[in-house]
Amino acid sequence: MKKRFCLLLLAAFLLSGCHGAIAAPGDSAPATDTAYTLPEVFDTSRQYEITFWAKNDTNMTQVNIYKQAIADFEDLYPNITVNLRLYTDYGKIYNDVITNIATNTTPNLCITYPDHIATYRTGEHTVVPLDSLINDESFGLGGREVRFDAPTREEIVPQFLAECSFYGSCYALPFMRSTEACYVNKTFVEKLGYQLPEVLTWDFVWEVSEAAMAKDASGNFALNGQKVLIPFLYKSTDNMMIQLLQQKGAGYSTDAGQIQIFNDTTRELLLEIGSHAQTGAFSTFKLNGYPANFLNAGQCIFAVDSTAGATWMGSEAPLVDIAPEKLVKFETAVLPIPQYDPENPTMISQGPSMCLFWKDDPQQVLASWLFAQYLLTNDVQIAYAQTEGYVPVTVKAQQSDAYQDYLSRAGEDNDLHYSVKLEATKLLLESTGSTFVTPVFNGSASLRNAAGQLVEDVNKSVRRGETLDSRYISRLYKEVSSLYRLDQIRTDPGAAPGEIPAASKALLAALALCWLAMGAYVVREKTRKSSKT
């Protein structure tokens, strides 16, 4: 009897070691999602509670704009309550959405990037494809049943809407757009004996940065008389690498997700960046701090950041992080990022978009869709764009009298009409045709992070006194590829996952043997005891 019991127990232990092969989200993800069908009528007799995860720069004005938009929307639709949850980092929204996909507790609507949506989509029925929603006659963009003046499809800047389409469908609506700009201490450039061109080139920036490194007899930098000067600071190193490769016409990735970033052009670029980091002429936000802090303290000449960061740039900036006595007066110029071909500038297009998540109740999805449309109305678009160097995503808002008036009043004050902010805004408005986006696929967010990591690691290695050569770069490629699992990005989402690696097979076999051995020991001890008695 005891023997039988022990054998049963052993069998139970063995079974507990086996786990059902739950399909990993990416294993059977369809290439295109099922089209979402909106209900024909919005049931106004029911109450709806929708959750909106929003990103802001902790500019309190932005927070208040969200809250005002929610209040105004709820006035129009009293049966819809919008719960706002704020984040200051896209990465955190991404992480939280990924965590909640597994438990089906995603928000109704969130601010996101197309790269992130590509990963969300690996789950079944996660992100709602918006094509049928956009074109719906009743509730689509500018539909007849919509209670506010929503833009039509044609009134959204086509390029911005196209950036949200991939895998054959539109998965997001653009919310705001920005690009990168170079904020220049023009006073310092002229003090060094240079004239600022209309479009910066990389050669010019490197040359001026190196020239600025000269020191006087007391060991201070001759240019600013201080002990600290980092002539060229870049905020977003992933954008830096992506734009460098784009300008050089070198590989980054294919649309299908084939990684092309580890090439000779990248190698040359990294070695060049490393050489300037070695002289101290270049550094990054992650290593030294926010570029605006250095620019405003007279410790930087070229500070590259988003046009949305214009509110912090310049000695008269409305938002300043450093002590007032540290501010230095200088003339700020806002220029496109450095180019290899100034005749044909290219720069990245970025900015928040909005996506909707599948819910069992189609009325809830409709309520979320209505709110998403409300965020595209002129009032919200113009108000939010005015907080920083963002640009409204609708032609309707861009060409409105209110927005044109706003643009025409640059320099009237150092707050709403701060000249640097408006110059940055106009830079994007005038360069929309020169912007580009990177391919979107499951893993593109990791690839973007890897691109930035290459630049960061080179800078860190310079500080550690490591030798930067071809062998170093080859080693760096392997480390970054492994860190971001770029070798595991599947170019064909429909394909089978592939064979389990030999090391994993060995580990699983060892685990099974351990369980068998433990079970056998238990049975043997029981048998021995019972035979003694």
Added chain:
Amino acid sequence: MNYETIQRRTALARRIGKGITYFLLTLWAIAVLFPFYWMVLTSVKSYGAYNSEWVPKLYTLSPTLENYVNAFSAVPLGGYFLNTILFTLGTTALMLFVTVLAAFAFARLNFRGKNLVFTGFLALMMIPTELVVITNFVTITNLDLRNSFPGLILPSVASVFYIYLLKENFSQIPDGLYYAAKVDGTSDLRYLTRVMLPICRPTLITITILKVIECWNSYVWPRLITDDQAYFLVSNGIQEIRENGFGRENIPAMMAAVVVISLPLIVLFLMFRKKIMAGVARGGTKG
């Protein structure tokens, strides 16, 4: 060589040895205490001054308490404190209840499969907490316990290590006491509360203190299952200050929050350090 010379040399060697020991201990103390000094120093530097420093300064000539004000106004840190106290007290009380009864059962009672179950418990100690976090997350979500105190407390209630520790302590109580109590007609529960618990009070205090420290420092689980500010703990609060302060990391305010949050634990440790170290030594783990 006479006795006095030997004595002098021995004394000298002892003094030199002591000097070297104290010198090394001083260096180590500086290395260990410096982060605390840096934490307090940063908490009294103004935000602008902190961001302006190229080379971090080891002193400040214009200390300010504004960061302490900011720490409590940027986020509802007072509310987070209250949540943490409730979470700590609730978890510790429940844990003690479960641990005492479980340890008593394993130490004193006889039931079928006792050794197998206890062996299974010990085997569970081999599984790192991180492995079960996702499973617990799914379970708590399916039970609709996210953003709730039960959701925060329940996964932390059962601690195999503390059950083992207390069980070993209970086992050391002589059987004679139990038989004598039984002869007097004492029930098991009465024997537990009147005899075993008073004898094992030092261990109980140790596991209580260790659990309080563990709950106070808890971050991963609360961060995972709460997204409603009403249920955030102080660990979330520090993270909120880090993200929401002035649009950038507000390190001075963060440090001020950390100073305030660390104070109760520091006081607790100073009051009960002997018991904590004894418990840690007994268990062989870091507190």
